[in-house]
Amino acid sequence: MPVISVTDSTANPCSQSPQVCDLCESGDFQVFALRGRHRMKLQTVICQGCGLVYTNPRMSEQENREFYKNRYWGKFKNKTVPDERFFRRRLPKIKPILGQIRIYLRPGVSVLEIGCGVGALLHSMRATVASDGTFIGIEPHQGHAQFAREAKQLDVRTGLLNEISHELKPASFDLVVMNHVLEHTPSPTEVFLTVKNLLKPRGVFVVEVPNIEAPGSRLSHFFHVAHHYAFSSRTLQRLAQKTGFHSNRVAALDGDLPGTRLNAIFEKLAPTAPVPALTKFLRDDPDERAAALLRYERWYWLTAASLRKKVTHWQRQRL
Numbered sequence: 001m002p003v004i005s006v007t008d009s010t011a012n013p014c015s016q017s018p019q020v021c022d023l024c025e026s027g028d029f030q031v032f033a034l035r036g037r038h039r040m041k042l043q044t045v046i047c048q049g050c051g052l053v054y055t056n057p058r059m060s061e062q063e064n065r066e067f068y069k070n071r072y073w074g075k076f077k078n079k080t081v082p083d084e085r086f087f088r089r090r091l092p093k094i095k096p097i098l099g100q101i102r103i104y105l106r107p108g109v110s111v112l113e114i115g116c117g118v119g120a121l122l123h124s125m126r127a128t129v130a131s132d133g134t135f136i137g138i139e140p141h142q143g144h145a146q147f148a149r150e151a152k153q154l155d156v157r158t159g160l161l162n163e164i165s166h167e168l169k170p171a172s173f174d175l176v177v178m179n180h181v182l183e184h185t186p187s188p189t190e191v192f193l194t195v196k197n198l199l200k201p202r203g204v205f206v207v208e209v210p211n212i213e214a215p216g217s218r219l220s221h222f223f224h225v226a227h228h229y230a231f232s233s234r235t236l237q238r239l240a241q242k243t244g245f246h247s248n249r250v251a252a253l254d255g256d257l258p259g260t261r262l263n264a265i266f267e268k269l270a271p272t273a274p275v276p277a278l279t280k281f282l283r284d285d286p287d288e289r290a291a292a293l294l295r296y297e298r299w300y301w302l303t304a305a306s307l308r309k310k311v312t313h314w315q316r317q318r319l
């Protein structure tokens with residue numbers, strides 16, 4: 001695939017300027033796709049420096065804020081005013097990650113969930129310790145945050161992480177959780193640094209994102225305007241490594257299809273811990289990533305994965 005440099009202003013057909021990679025700061029990328037879900041114009045690229053798959057150009061901070069506060073749950077997800085039925089339908093979806101987190105939920109635990117939606121996971125975590133702990137959520141959508149506060153009596157602050165983080169005490173959380181939220185943020189690096197500041201020493205950061213090694217859908221559906229980044233186990237570990245976390249575990253877990261959930265448990269390194277040398281940073285080979293995506297696309301159609309996914313999803317909702 002042709003390699004494009006961010007310094008070449010004529011190479012990109014979009015009106016916004018291309019950005020450098022959030023992970024390795026390289027300005028060189030190869031274009032993988034020009035359209036996303038609903039045939040929307042969306043340029044997906046693969047970084048030549050580290051192999052990260054991301055949207056480029058992507059929304060500005062301001063556009064991102066407007067999108068998540070006003071449009072994401074409305075036009076994009078068609079659910080502006082949540083109700084009890086919507087909350088209950090979220091419960092099977094959060095069950096797998098709740099299983100991963102349970103060992104950290106001891107009485108008196110202090111938990112922050114970033115992008116908590118209507119509070120299904122936050123509510124379930126609180127119930128696990130019979131409300132013996134501190135449970136705070138952050139959610140940009142006014143309607144969803146309001147439901148969590150009023151219907152579930154949860155402490156949910158309306159806004160984005162960078163608007164709310166100053167209200168929270170540094171080094172005060174045992175556990176921070178982001179469940180399929182990191183890929184929606186304009187700068188995952190900034191998110192990790194903010195989370196590190198909020199965690200206690202040896203505090204745990206549980207992150208789950210879609211797995212680019214097993215996208216779980218056809219690529220024209222997987223790439224969409226709300227997802228700015230698509231991580232592999234290597235690129236997610238690299239993000240943790242460069243921001244001062246130890247990777248306790250990064251695993252591909254089954255969702256509606258095998259391996260579609262990338263679940264990671266990171267631990268905040270002590271300030272005295274040595275920072276890994278830059279040369280030891282992990283990377284994906286960009287050409288191999290592009291080839292692997294095309295292999296997955298073929299596998300998806302040849303194995304009728306779309307149908308199997310629908311069946312699994314339906315079974316999970318019935319449980």
Ligand SMILES: [Zn+2]
Binds near residue numbers: 022024047049051
């Ligand atoms: Zn990169």
